[in-house]
Amino acid sequence: MVETTAARQPPAAENGWLIEVRSLTKVYGEGPAAVHALRGVGLRVHAGEFVAIMGPSGSGKSTFMHLLGCLDHPTSGSYRLAGEEVSRLSRDRLAVVRNTRIGFVFQSFNLLSRTSALENVELPMLYAGVQRDERVRRARAILDQVGLGDRLTHRPSELSGGQQQRVAIGRALANGAPLLMADEPTGNLDSASSADIMALFRRLNRERGITVVLVTHDVQVAAWSNRVVTFRDGLITDDRPVDEVIPASARPGAGAPEEVRA
Numbered sequence: 001m002v003e004t005t006a007a008r009q010p011p012a013a014e015n016g017w018l019i020e021v022r023s024l025t026k027v028y029g030e031g032p033a034a035v036h037a038l039r040g041v042g043l044r045v046h047a048g049e050f051v052a053i054m055g056p057s058g059s060g061k062s063t064f065m066h067l068l069g070c071l072d073h074p075t076s077g078s079y080r081l082a083g084e085e086v087s088r089l090s091r092d093r094l095a096v097v098r099n100t101r102i103g104f105v106f107q108s109f110n111l112l113s114r115t116s117a118l119e120n121v122e123l124p125m126l127y128a129g130v131q132r133d134e135r136v137r138r139a140r141a142i143l144d145q146v147g148l149g150d151r152l153t154h155r156p157s158e159l160s161g162g163q164q165q166r167v168a169i170g171r172a173l174a175n176g177a178p179l180l181m182a183d184e185p186t187g188n189l190d191s192a193s194s195a196d197i198m199a200l201f202r203r204l205n206r207e208r209g210i211t212v213v214l215v216t217h218d219v220q221v222a223a224w225s226n227r228v229v230t231f232r233d234g235l236i237t238d239d240r241p242v243d244e245v246i247p248a249s250a251r252p253g254a255g256a257p258e259e260v261r262a
């Protein structure tokens, strides 16, 4: 793949994988204080998959998400995103990849507090140089899609936790990224709001083909995915279709009330 390939036109992954990770390691610190957070992780994800990452505290899930989200560099190993090796890109190039191909959703929403829902969703487009009229038009449409068409001018403090997370998902979608990543997106939400947010992720996955990779401790949250990947001590120890991990009776069915609410 030639180095000049523009980030806005990612090379098609020759082998069909959107995410292709091999032998990924991450060591924090040095010498006796070194923490081997990832010890050789391999994972391949097709475009259109909906993957839940589970595992005990400290097993490396967030570290892995930071690498997948192009927020950090691995210590060693390979990460190809849509066919492009991104593991050794400069910080600036990595930021371009992140801003154009990946939407990231955090547990704590990370919205600008004095800024309206509309402006929060506009922000990535502002950085990308989209003209104001177009920004407003797209941000309105996105907020409509996430069910907040009647909350455009509300600030985060005037929204419920679930609504704030919808704004954050809207912001993650603003630049048209085909890949949504989330680290404990329902960690600060009650179970009803969690189900709403998961139904929204599922709708974006099914109707818009957006690939979703999210970390959760909660089996009921993982139940919305199609595939469950389990980490332990910096390694993937299990990787199976969701119906082999979570019984069908415990999974939200198509047309469940939550889905209608989303």
Ligand SMILES: Nc1ncnc2c1ncn2[C@@H]1O[C@H](COP(=O)(O)OP(=O)(O)OP(=O)(O)O)[C@@H](O)[C@H]1O
Pocket: 028, 029, 035, 036, 037, 055, 056, 057, 058, 059, 060, 061, 062, 063, 064
């Ligand atoms: N910035 C850092 N500096 C040093 N060590 C770190 C850093 N971030 C994480 N670690 C260590 O790396 C290991 C993996 O941490 P990580 O945050 O990836 O775990 P996790 O699976 O996300 O856990 P949790 O479920 O509690 O969020 C832990 O031992 C942690 O203490």
Ligand SMILES: [Mg+2]
Pocket: 061, 062, 063, 183
């Ligand atoms: Mg974590």
